[in-house]
Amino acid sequence: MPHVKNVDSVTTAMRNNSHPQTPADIQPRVLTAVEQGMPNDATTATSATAMPSTKAPASRRVLGVAALIALLAIGAGGRMWWRSHYFVETENAYVAGHVHPVSSRIAGVVSAVLADDNQEVHGGDVIAELDTTEQHIKVEHIAAQIDAVKQQAMQVDAQVAQAQAQASGAVAQVAQSSAQLQRARQDAERYSQLYNAQMKAVSKAELDAANAMLASASADQAARRDGVVAAQAQVTAMQSSRDVIRAQIKVLQVQLKDAQQQLAYNRIVAPVAGHIGKRSVEVGMRVQPGQQLVAIVEENIWVTANFKETQLAALRPGQSVKMAFDALPGQSLTGRIESFSPASGAQFSLLPTDNATGNFTKIVQRVPVNISLRPEDIKLLGGRLVPGMSTQVEVAIRQQENAASPDR
Numbered sequence: 001m002p003h004v005k006n007v008d009s010v011t012t013a014m015r016n017n018s019h020p021q022t023p024a025d026i027q028p029r030v031l032t033a034v035e036q037g038m039p040n041d042a043t044t045a046t047s048a049t050a051m052p053s054t055k056a057p058a059s060r061r062v063l064g065v066a067a068l069i070a071l072l073a074i075g076a077g078g079r080m081w082w083r084s085h086y087f088v089e090t091e092n093a094y095v096a097g098h099v100h101p102v103s104s105r106i107a108g109v110v111s112a113v114l115a116d117d118n119q120e121v122h123g124g125d126v127i128a129e130l131d132t133t134e135q136h137i138k139v140e141h142i143a144a145q146i147d148a149v150k151q152q153a154m155q156v157d158a159q160v161a162q163a164q165a166q167a168s169g170a171v172a173q174v175a176q177s178s179a180q181l182q183r184a185r186q187d188a189e190r191y192s193q194l195y196n197a198q199m200k201a202v203s204k205a206e207l208d209a210a211n212a213m214l215a216s217a218s219a220d221q222a223a224r225r226d227g228v229v230a231a232q233a234q235v236t237a238m239q240s241s242r243d244v245i246r247a248q249i250k251v252l253q254v255q256l257k258d259a260q261q262q263l264a265y266n267r268i269v270a271p272v273a274g275h276i277g278k279r280s281v282e283v284g285m286r287v288q289p290g291q292q293l294v295a296i297v298e299e300n301i302w303v304t305a306n307f308k309e310t311q312l313a314a315l316r317p318g319q320s321v322k323m324a325f326d327a328l329p330g331q332s333l334t335g336r337i338e339s340f341s342p343a344s345g346a347q348f349s350l351l352p353t354d355n356a357t358g359n360f361t362k363i364v365q366r367v368p369v370n371i372s373l374r375p376e377d378i379k380l381l382g383g384r385l386v387p388g389m390s391t392q393v394e395v396a397i398r399q400q401e402n403a404a405s406p407d408r
Contacts, residue, residue: 088314089394092366093305093323097387098298100272102127104287105265108134115294117279121270127294128268128281135263142256146249153245160238167231174224181217188214274298275383301385302373303335305393306345306366314397315340321371322394327384333377337395341368 108130115127191210195203274296281293303323307315321335344365346353371393378385 086397087394088307088311088397089392090305090307090311091390091392092307093303093371093391093393095301095325095385095387095389095391096304096370097301098272098274099277099387100274100296100298101292102268102271102294102296103290103292104130104268105289106130106135106262107288108266108286110281110283110285110287113281113283115270115276115279117276119276120274121276121296122273123270125270126267127270127276130266130268130287132263132266135259135266139256139259139263142252142259146252146256149245149248149252153242153249156238156242156245160235160242163231163235163238167228167235170224170228170231174221174228177217177221177224181214181221184210184214184217268293270296272296272298297387299378299383301378301387302338303371303391303393305369305371305391307369309344309365309367312340312367315369315395319395319399322396323371324392324394325385326390328381333373335371335373338370338372340370343367 110128111131112129113127114129115121115125121127188210191206195206276294277297278295279293281287287293303321305321315337317337317339319337321337322332323335324332344367346365373385
């Protein structure tokens with residue numbers, strides 16, 4: 001060390017001096033050695049005393065930081081315990097609403113599009129129109145067929161009337177033949193009485209003629225009766241033809257009504273009020289029946305929160321719900337539990353799980369819960385919340401005993 005070397009130098013110099021040195025001669029050298037770095041007892045004692053005072057503040061800072069961390073951990077743990085015992089919350093929640101797909105009912109070519117994306121529409125507003133040429137031709141064709149069949153019906157009606165008249169004439173002829181038969185029978189009986197073994201008042205030829213007239217009148221009456229049956233059958237046939245034609249008229253009238261309805265389907269209208277979304281229709285595009293053209297989203301929205309099945313025991317319909325939306329930072333809304341899904345979300349999936357096959361792993365299921373928003377909040381937000389947005393839902397458990405009824 002440097003100060004040790006300085007002391008040795010001073011001692012050697014004192015021994016090498018043959019003449020005695022006075023204190024005045026020694027003091028400058030000693031002072032010079034001290035100035036060059038040689039420590040003395042006072043300096044060593046001062047340094048030893050200063051070291052503990054420097055370590056003490058550092059220890060206190062470490063203890064303060066440790067105490068602060070411990071307090072923060074206790075506070076965080078206490079908050080987690082408090083919220084786990086008095087609140088139920090989930091981030092698996094989304095805004096839901098009615099989304100109505102609008103599609104074409106008939107095939108056709110789009111001639112006009114009257115609505116744009118995000119446009120507000122009312123129920124009954126025209127969204128698009130199809131070319132009506134084909135439907136107009138079909139309507140006119142069926143109308144012409146109806147007119148032609150009606151003319152046939154009028155002709156058949158005349159034929160039915162004629163057949164009925166002929167039947168009536170045949171009946172009259174039967175009555176006439178009956179009278180002639182009666183007369184011929186009476187003549188034959190008189191001629192039989194006048195020509196017998198005791199009396200020959202008439203000739204044999206006259207008797208034979210009377211009998212022939214009787215036979216002829218009887219045959220004529222039978223023929224007349226058959227004519228009546230034939231005339232009545234003709235009337236029935238004509239009436240059946242008339243009924244068939246009337247049925248054809250009804251069928252054509254139904255077809256005409258359907259064609260007119262198909263013509264009305266060329267105007268694609270909004271079924272409900274809302275905003276247009278997912279528009280995929282353009283002028284000149286040929287659409288098919290059932291092809292979706294646009295979607296209409298209603299303004300009425302709600303929240304679907306997928307709570308774990310272990311959280312449902314503390315939830316009741318009518319409970320107040322606090323919701324925070326990612327689209328509304330720093331703002332929270334209040335809603336109300338309306339209803340619970342009749343089954344878990346897994347049961348409504350495309351491929352429901354079958355726990356009766358293979359290895360079993362228990363998975364906590366989630367049940368959708370519908371939460372309604374206040375109408376005034378929906379109106380105030382003015383469409384800032386739309387279906388599909390994320391939200392965080394929080395329900396205070398202690399309100400379950402005083403939960404409002406769903407009708408409140």
